[in-house]
Amino acid sequence: MVKIMMKIIVTAVALTVATLAVAQSLLPPKYELRAVWIATVDNIDFPSRKAMPADSQRLEFQAILDAHQRIGMNAVVVQIRPAADAFYQSDKEPWSEWLTGTQGNPPDPYYDPLVFMIDEAHRRNLEFHAWINPYRAVFDVDSSSIAPDHITRRKPEWFFQYGKKKYFNPGLPEVRDYITDVIADIAKRYDIDAVHFDDYFYPYLIANQPLNADSATFQAHSNGFRSIGDWRRHNIDLLIQAVQKKLAELKPYVKFGISPFAVWRNQRDDKDGSATDAGQPTYDYLYADVRKWLREGWIDYVAPQLYFPMSFARVRYDVMLDWWSKNSYGRHLYIGQGAYRLGRDSVWKIPSEMPNQLRLNRANKKTNGSIYFSSKSLLKNPLGISDSLKKDFYKFLALVPPMRWKDRVPPNTPANISVTADKENGIIISWDKPSAAADGDTATYFAVYRFKATEKISINDVRKMVAVQRGTTWRDTTAAGGTYNYVVTAFDRLHNESRPTKAVRVTIQ
Known part of the structure; x- marks a missing residue:
């Protein structure tokens, strides 16, 4: 028998037999994804500035992980390829300008940030989701640093410009093969837990600028399609299928997830759509048929970006939560939470808005967790949301939900x-x-x-x-x-x- 002196705080909770069943139903979830996006494009979250010394980068990333672990996170979604560039050693694409200041320049002193970031995440038992932007190639044609060997210089015929950005042309078979090879290279060489795409497929439309840069490609590679919209969706379908197949061949345990814009289709355009009035639904404008990918089992999870309050009549949070829960087809549903919007306007200045959204998530049995955009916003603790997570919603540990279709x-x-x-x-x-x-x-x-x-x-x-x-x-x-x-x-x-x-x-x- 050992005597140990300790400070003890005891809270006694008495449960009668009559209330035990109710109490059991109110137990905190054992399985719940609790993740955060760590954006590297334009130095949104990490590193905090270009050309930061390598030692400072490592210390900063460790501090970010420690802070999120204290909040209660069990996964991070880290952007490692924001614009056909790399936050890792690659023979295919140059080092990112947001890492070293000049695209193509390696870290100084040299290290492989992706090896380091994965190791640090796993040391804290955090899943590491490798966030990849498949089609964006140049972030800003006027100001971006572009290396001499960047793919836009080596294969200019693969790209089109829309607004101030350059994009891979999804209609070209060689583009699809190239992007799949880039992802396969990452999966083979690095100990990632998942590949993650966000909402950028074909670009969001810019006012008074029709998207017709791929018209010639449509004529040359129409594959029997008469509608350019159907053809574009088919192009994205082929990439999703190719990535899913390649990951299954290389490392079957690596997950594949998509984080689309909140609305698939408005109900006025499709009886299977949601009761919304969204301006650019993902199916009609970005040509991403995410509902189909879920139905076909091509992806393992979906994380719709529900960055709207419940009072926003055109796209209500509760309406979209219900819609996605009915259209996830047995795959995991994680909700993208807009932490960056907290405190920005009158609706998002209501401290109870996001906590109420999280309560709705938990009340929905088909919702498997949340991903917060983004790291920097969450760590600023707007309206006390990080405190609410730490002291209430994430007070107890939770595990990443298992995916029985991958391994049981x-x-x-x-x-x-x-x-x-x-x-x-x-x-x-x-x-x-x-x-x-x-x-x-x-x-x-x-x-x-x-x-x-x-x-x-x-x-x-x-x-x-x-x-x-x-x-x-x-x-x-x-x-x-x-x-x-x-x-x-x-x-x-x-x-x-x-x-x-x-x-x-x-x-x-």
């Missing part, structure tokens, strides 16, 4: 669990990594659960989950006096959970 075989149970305790180090729980499961997978990370001696051991109650980590030793410094049982479970890369270990018991006075 759990890992084996951790072996040789033991517990020791002493005055200096607290309670030390140790275990061994299990042997490989039937599908060859072993454990990627572990969860530690703590129960009072009088409590039933149930790993369904996330409030009893006290640690999630990749190592096989954990120190508990928060247990008050009393007797506790500990169990450990293992998770594979796609978040299937093993059976718990036998319980080990320790008494503290």
